[in-house]
Amino acid sequence: MENNGKVSIIVAAYNAERFLEECIKSVLNQTYNNWELIIVNDGSTDSTKEIAESYLSEKVKVINQSNQGAITARNVGFYHAEGEFLVILDADDIIYNTKLEKQVDYIRSFDSCENVSLVFGRSHICDENLQITREAAVHMPDENYSYRNKIFETNLFPIHAAMFRKNNLKKLHSLDDITIPDWELWLEVIEYGNFKFHNDFVCAYRHHESMSAKKDMSEFQIKQREGILKKIVVSPRFLIADDRVKFNVYYSTARSIHKFSGFNRAVFYYKSALKYNIFSIKCIVGLIFAWFKFNV
Incomplete structure (x- = not known):
């Protein structure tokens, strides 16, 4: 061709x-x-x-x-x-x-x-x-x-x-x-x-x-996810993004870390997400599960 x-x-x-x-x-x-x-x-x-x-x-x-x-x-x-x-x-x-x-x-x-x-x-x-x-x-x-x-x-x-x-x-x-x-x-x-x-x-x-x-290296996976979040939150586009975008970023981070049993870190990110959508049922449920150290 x-x-x-x-x-x-x-x-x-x-x-x-x-x-x-x-x-x-x-x-x-x-x-x-x-x-x-x-x-x-x-x-x-x-x-x-x-x-x-x-x-x-x-x-x-x-x-x-x-x-x-x-x-x-x-x-x-x-x-x-x-x-x-x-x-x-x-x-x-x-x-x-x-x-x-x-x-x-x-x-x-x-x-x-x-x-x-x-x-x-x-x-x-x-x-x-x-x-x-x-x-x-x-x-x-x-x-x-x-x-x-x-x-x-x-x-x-x-x-x-x-x-x-x-x-x-x-x-x-x-x-x-x-x-x-x-x-x-x-x-x-x-x-x-x-x-x-x-x-x-x-x-x-x-x-x-x-x-x-490699996929069983939970602590490394958590550090990777938090590392990419650090890149995202300083992006000029993120800083001016609407609340939906910011909620989704923190919620998806919480879910990802929760799946690797990073319960305390997941609690932190669920709480961060709720700052942008305090009425999110899925986020509240995730927070409760992580607080009591139940996997999702």
Whole structure:
């Protein structure tokens, strides 16, 4: 098809030998041709480096570095990216072969009428063998509520479901704070233009055993949620937002922390939410449950 702007796909890989090759092949099989793949090998001790370098070409770059973590690795890829558009892909996931074509066409369709900084589609959650188990959640704003408000409440979509413009961004994620990196990125990207959803499945998110242990790290999850809240509440847009937005931000934070059994912190955020809607039954019920240390 006609090339319509280069896409840089950034893959941070650490000990990813089990799934990296499938990830790479999903990029090679794209129907859209104007792309570059940047694989940042983050100090792997398995055969990740050898697998990645076996695909070296004019379009596939491999950067090897000591282990510094996925956030730093993504930023290294960002600094080397030459594309107009960016896609972030984890080394154990895949993109479907029309993702780049559909998303470049879609974001380009707004060029003459609206400032759009990011487009995103649907994604599947799969097992280790890429057998689909369910659809990943997509959090859409309801009527009279914009993405600019909804992004304050929740991480809207999996990172590899999106494509966004590279211009204006200085980095992908901050390196010094505990936050939810993807969510923090969307908070910055939306400052440069609107988000648009299209109803196509564009990628698969692989869920496997090595990820389950990470999801049980409740204290870390609570710190992440509170870290992203700290970013939100100092945003100029949040400071001038209406009470509905502020209620939803604190209520969604309370619910999230409550689910990780952070009862005392949940009580604090339920109370914060009630400042903006004192008659909210769901918030009062959540507060009572958290006060008596019952899970939701």
